[in-house]
Amino acid sequence: MDASFREALALLPDYLGQHVLLSLAALALGIAISLPLGIAAARRPRLAAPLLGLAGLVQTIPGLALLALFYPVLLALSLLSQDLFGFGFRALGFLPALAALTLYSMLPVLRNTVTALAGIEPAIRRAAQGVGMTPRQSLLLVELPLAAPVIMAGIRTAAVWVVGTATLSTPIGQTSLGNYIFTGLQTENWVFVLFGCVAAALLALVLDQLLALAGAGLAARSRPRLIAAAIGLLLVIAASLSSLLPAPSNATQSRLLIGAKNFGEQYILADLLAARLGKAGYVTATRSDLGSSIAFRALAANEIDLYVEYSGTLWTSQMHRTDMPGRASMLAQIAQWLKQHYGIVMAGRLGFENAYVLAMRADRAQALHIESLSDLAVHAPSLRIGGDFEFFSRPEWRATAAAYGLAFAMQRQYQPEFLYRAAASGDVDVISAFSSDGRVAGYGLTLLADPKAVLPPYDAILLVAPRHAHDTRLLAALHPFENTIPLPLMQQANFLLSRPSARQTPAQAAQWLEQRLEQKLAH
């Protein structure tokens, strides 16, 4: 059996459990809201049209965007509640995912309820009145039973949608089967990607069939079938709950949550931090695949305890600075700013830089005599550039393009993994690369120099949540990281994740890195 497959299997109880719990909670909440709404709307056509329109509109919002939107909304609510009532709640993970998925599940249930109730023959409704039913009895004894098959079909559609869309809740910090897919995409672990897809599809299928069984049992009023469906659902819930139970209840207070953004280097560093802190006696857990600014906000809100950030990212995206005061001054200003605005502690730099740089295939760069961005500017009008999802909207790209007069024939966006491939295969000529990414060397790319020093430095820095600002034990435990990881070592570790032969998992790469660091220390 393949190592990736074994690793995926080991993660399944946690991922599947959280996925099931999230999906069922969202589905239950969605039904609890949309069924009464649908009943109300079926009786008031004036309410039905805007309600269905609104639910339809929600459906057109891409799932990922809807999920991401709920994070800042809940964060704001949490802060408000902190101010008003003195308690906040976790805005990362379960709640925003639940809210978004609930909204997502509503349309099919709402629409089918309205359609089914409106489609009941007036003669039958009149007969219900005629035998002496109150409107409520007519609804419960006649209309809903008659509408049940169509409503059930809506619930089944909703269930399949929710299970599928729940895979997108990974970037907002909710563990799900999507973790396989996001991590797999980042680390080129196709076994993981496939595993996640198949698991989600199977789960959707099982849920759909259980609901179908329940529906058929309802229609035929067959108690055995209803009981079978109920037992099936209970088994799914019990199985998912049991996998989540071992979470140590007494350790939650002292448990450290290590955040990781959505790329390989971050997974490795999170695993490395977890290993080191484990040795120092801490219980840790990781939240990986967080969106870039979500990780920062989560840290500021004490929802994760630490993660690795890059100075340039904070400088441009959080502090909105465009000036370049030089590395040392910049780091000092960042530390000051973090402390002043958020109480976040900058626990030191790791020693390497992961900067945005422009890269080209080495042979192509040589043919065109391009070594720096100044050289590139000459050829840019006939070249195509590719970037990751954030690059072209970042201020330093605008500054760089302006400083060198870069204007490309075409501009495309890629998932980071496909970005390097696109450059290697010649789909694009220039890409935005990361200087510490092992794939730069792996795919035979060369980095272009920045003689005007427009691109800011991206030193990897360790950030610690405000609530640990005076936690000397933790800060001491983190101290050994200070300036210990040189760039080539990080590049090598990163390349372990993507090298075509003998690809390793982030945990393995972290272990490898840890060994190297210890050897270095021993010398």
Add this chain to the structure above:
Amino acid sequence: MIEILGVSKTYGARGAGGPAALTNLSLTVPDGEFLALIGPSGCGKTTTLGLINRLVDPDAGEVRLEGRDIAGQDAALLRRSIGYVFQEAGLFPHLTVAENIAMTPRLMGWPKAETQARVTELLALVRLDAFAQRMPAQLSGGQRQRVALARALAARPHILLLDEPFGALDPLTRDEVAQDVRDIHRRLKLTTVMVTHDMTEALLLADRIAVMRDGALVQAGTPRELVAHPADGFVSAMLETPRRRAVALANALHA
């Protein structure tokens, strides 16, 4: 006694200006009477029947049962005490024959055993003993009408309202069910109002006939009175068909 006193009714929003379904209709049905309500399509027969169990509320005028205005009474409770057979039978398609018949007793909170016994009794009355567990879709039109009749009678009402209960039936079944109804009316001492299109049927079954046209009552009287003194050309025209048939039938049988 059922008293309809000066009732007018226009469907739709008040003042929408639609044609009136009923204009100043007055009609009295003494206890124990079998009244046939007859008139052309759209003249307001179903509307009139609906007045009696508050499926229709009058715009003007009032309806009294046992001398009491029903406008102030709880509509659902009132309907449970009155049997009603719909023009389209109106059985609940998701319930068995037995469950359909048991519906009103169930709403009234009868004990299970009593309801059960009542259902068995009624199934025998309408001669459908073997059909208790069938679904409505598995019945013929005539059987469905008889189930509807049994359902209307389930809670032992004193008033039975029938809206063209034999419309969908072949002549033979129709006659059979009609005789059943007449029989049940007499045995249970009901006050019955039956809407029909068919004057022959009305003449044969009813104690009294009320002829309607355009939302108003044209004439009400016993079959004898109607035949002897039709109020106008409209009533005589309606009596023409049965009369011609009777003569033809007599000739055919005596020739």
